[in-house]
Amino acid sequence: MVGQASACREHFVNGLLTDLYELTMAAGYHDAGKVNQKATFELTIRRLPANRNYVIAAGLAQAIDYLLNLNFGAEEIDYLRTLPAFASASAGFFDYLRGFRFTGDVFAVPEGTPLFAGEPMMVVRAPIVEAQIPETYLLSALTFQTLIASKAARMVDAAAGRAVVEFGTRRAHTPEAGVLAGRAAYLGGCVGTSNTLAGFRYGVPVFGTAAHSWVLSFCGETEAFRKLQQILGASTVQLVDTYNTIEGVKKVAALGQPLWGIRLDSGDFQSLSREARAILDQAGLPEAKIMLSGDLDEYAIRDLVSSGAPVDAFGVGTQLATSADAPAMGTIYKLVELDVGCGIKRFTAKLSPDKSTLPGAKQLFRFEGHDILARSGECSNGQAMLRPVLLGGKLVEPLPDLNAARANAAASLAKLPASLRSLDPADPWPVRHSKDLAALIERTRSNVV
Numbered sequence: 001m002v003g004q005a006s007a008c009r010e011h012f013v014n015g016l017l018t019d020l021y022e023l024t025m026a027a028g029y030h031d032a033g034k035v036n037q038k039a040t041f042e043l044t045i046r047r048l049p050a051n052r053n054y055v056i057a058a059g060l061a062q063a064i065d066y067l068l069n070l071n072f073g074a075e076e077i078d079y080l081r082t083l084p085a086f087a088s089a090s091a092g093f094f095d096y097l098r099g100f101r102f103t104g105d106v107f108a109v110p111e112g113t114p115l116f117a118g119e120p121m122m123v124v125r126a127p128i129v130e131a132q133i134p135e136t137y138l139l140s141a142l143t144f145q146t147l148i149a150s151k152a153a154r155m156v157d158a159a160a161g162r163a164v165v166e167f168g169t170r171r172a173h174t175p176e177a178g179v180l181a182g183r184a185a186y187l188g189g190c191v192g193t194s195n196t197l198a199g200f201r202y203g204v205p206v207f208g209t210a211a212h213s214w215v216l217s218f219c220g221e222t223e224a225f226r227k228l229q230q231i232l233g234a235s236t237v238q239l240v241d242t243y244n245t246i247e248g249v250k251k252v253a254a255l256g257q258p259l260w261g262i263r264l265d266s267g268d269f270q271s272l273s274r275e276a277r278a279i280l281d282q283a284g285l286p287e288a289k290i291m292l293s294g295d296l297d298e299y300a301i302r303d304l305v306s307s308g309a310p311v312d313a314f315g316v317g318t319q320l321a322t323s324a325d326a327p328a329m330g331t332i333y334k335l336v337e338l339d340v341g342c343g344i345k346r347f348t349a350k351l352s353p354d355k356s357t358l359p360g361a362k363q364l365f366r367f368e369g370h371d372i373l374a375r376s377g378e379c380s381n382g383q384a385m386l387r388p389v390l391l392g393g394k395l396v397e398p399l400p401d402l403n404a405a406r407a408n409a410a411a412s413l414a415k416l417p418a419s420l421r422s423l424d425p426a427d428p429w430p431v432r433h434s435k436d437l438a439a440l441i442e443r444t445r446s447n448v449v
Helices: 020-031 060-069 074-082 091-098 128-132 135-159 175-187 196-202 212-216 221-235 245-255 269-282 298-306 402-414 435-447
Strands: 038-047 105-108 120-127 163-166 237-239 261-264 289-293 313-316 330-341 344-347 362-367 370-375 387-391 431-433
Touching: 020 091, 020 128, 038 128, 038 135, 060 105, 060 135, 060 387, 074 091, 120 128, 120 135, 120 362, 135 163, 135 175, 135 298, 135 313, 135 330, 135 402, 163 175, 175 196, 175 402, 212 221, 212 237, 221 237, 221 245, 245 261, 245 269, 261 269, 269 289, 269 298, 344 435, 370 435, 431 435
Parallel strands: 163 313, 237 261, 261 289, 289 313, 370 431
Antiparallel strands: 038 120, 038 330, 105 120, 105 387, 330 344, 362 370
């Protein structure tokens, strides 16, 4: 809902929320007379995270909100003046920052799109200072949510139709990361989150009833369970493992309706879930559901499902909100071409081992069974994945809302081969270069001196 976010900002966009070298380069570009030189940068997935056959693009809404609102206030500019790095910067640079706005073009894959190693997620074409300063924020915003959405998609696949709820704010690396994790997890297929602000801000369904402290605050479990039912009615999920799990289930069963179900947070989930199911059924509560939580990941979920454990839902915290097994991803933001005047472009690429890049602005085409990475402007009968989002610093059209992005993720994942959606390593999705791009790569590398 970025069209609304630009009028009602999610958060204060501060131009200093970047690495210092983005700003020192900006001062250098300005004082070298490059401030109006058009440059094209690409944000690309250099390599997939560990144990991943794909990732799900997420975070575009926040990235665009940032670009639409990026500016420098008087206090931020005064602070920059005090830094030794800017001792030789011209007064004109600080005047430039006062009026700074992003006026460039952005092309990006829609949120919910599966991507693979070597593929661009976003292309930014703007005056070089405007394209350089956002690097840090764009990498952070897109990489984090992409990691969480991808982790969620794996868990949802492993759950095989059972609900997965994101529970991880208390383990997230910051409170705001918890909010964005709730958003990204929902995009990736979770049914909702425990984070109330994610519900308020993004419309993500929210879940949660009571913790062990609720039970401990009463003299006995039965009193705690009864009072919770009085408050929450049919939404009640009773946490039954505070003292003795099976005895807790029996007390819940004796109280009967209203009840959504029970939550098991510790112990041998396979045996406990079976015993709990039998107790609930015998008490005439066959509709009461069983939710599991506590140190779950996609592998534990897969094992529980494959064992036939009678589980209806999973609540996942740490492993999901931090993408614990793969908390980082090799995304890069690199200059790929420059306008040098008179309609002439200079194509740029790094050649360093293990960190080489590809020259020229690009388009990604998706076919059934493979992708083609081509030069921008090439024609193809494949589906063009990089679509215009900002032109001249303005939205082309409102971005799809979160539910549309979630639907895109589900539909796109369903088209991938089962081997790629599995938790086991698979042969990579083929990503080939067009003939024109291959020729440009060869020319660029040959011309480097």
